[in-house]
Amino acid sequence: MPPRPGLSKAELEIARIVWELKNASVRQVFEALPAGRDIDFTTVQTYLRRLEEKGYLHAKLDGRNRVYSPKVRPQTVIRETVGEMVDLLFGGDTLPLMKHLVEERRFSPDDIDQLRQLLDRLEGGRNE
Amino acid sequence: MPPRPGLSKAELEIARIVWELKNASVRQVFEALPAGRDIDFTTVQTYLRRLEEKGYLHAKLDGRNRVYSPKVRPQTVIRETVGEMVDLLFGGDTLPLMKHLVEERRFSPDDIDQLRQLLDRLEGGRNE
DNA sequence: TTGACTCGACTACAAATGTACGCCTATAGT
DNA sequence: ACTATAGGCGTACATTTGTAGTCGAGTCAA
DSSP states (O other): OOOOOOOOHHHHHHHHHHHHHSSEEHHHHHHHSOTTOOOOHHHHHHHHHHHHHTTSEEEEEETTEEEEEESSOHHHHHHHHHHHHHHHHHTTOHHHHHHHHHHHSOOOHHHHHHHHHHHHHHHHHHHO | OOOOOOOOHHHHHHHHHHHHHSSEEHHHHHHHSOTTOOOOHHHHHHHHHHHHHTTSEEEEEETTEEEEEESSOHHHHHHHHHHHHHHHHHTTOHHHHHHHHHHHSOOOHHHHHHHHHHHHHHHHHHHO
């Protein structure tokens, strides 16, 4: 089986909304768009259709309305997308991305704590 | 001024090579392609031309050869690309991406140490 | 000086992407 | 029943992306 074709930006945006809602009709997705994101209803329809074609979403009929739900797990899409970006931007090396994030994006002290704990847990696992 | 148009994957791949080489002719870029990446010389030419058009690379003539060099700093491109991905995948929230990376990608104990140190430095800065 | 090469410029072109229109039918209100 | 709506479906279409071919001018070797 050919690997799933990748998601475009617009498609990803829409897919994310479906993930959040778990289950959504075109209209629901449309209405969930952030204010200011000004695209046509039918455009959303098209993205959802493509998402289904590409195998990322599942659609079932509720009466004559299509209700979309995730098919591929978000986790998977995230892994693929991030992986691709790491490859392209850092030649596959994750650490530089981490460094970039820590340096360039603002973290609250709270976030930093959480990260520290994550790292600790990792190390724990390793030593077990 | 309109914001620079984004880079496509193939373009990013090529741009990265130029960043590495600092300075490169089409042929040098072509030859620096990883084994197995089988695209035509003229294709590379096209990507470089587009990169120049989009304002990411600077080209100067060395005799009749074009030599490309970075114009926009890699740092900037990385920031934009990563930022966009964080928006798309995590609604702009960086922490989940960090978590994802820590959980899903393998880090060596050494990497973990480096990350810890990064975090420490951050906190130091904050408390100063 | 005649090939054999190499580049740069221009052109080409299919696929993917971003975005929307139009038509038909079911549905709800009157 | 009659009309104004809303949704589904198919279609459209410009732009961007991935990829390459052609042609003409310079360059090097014989």
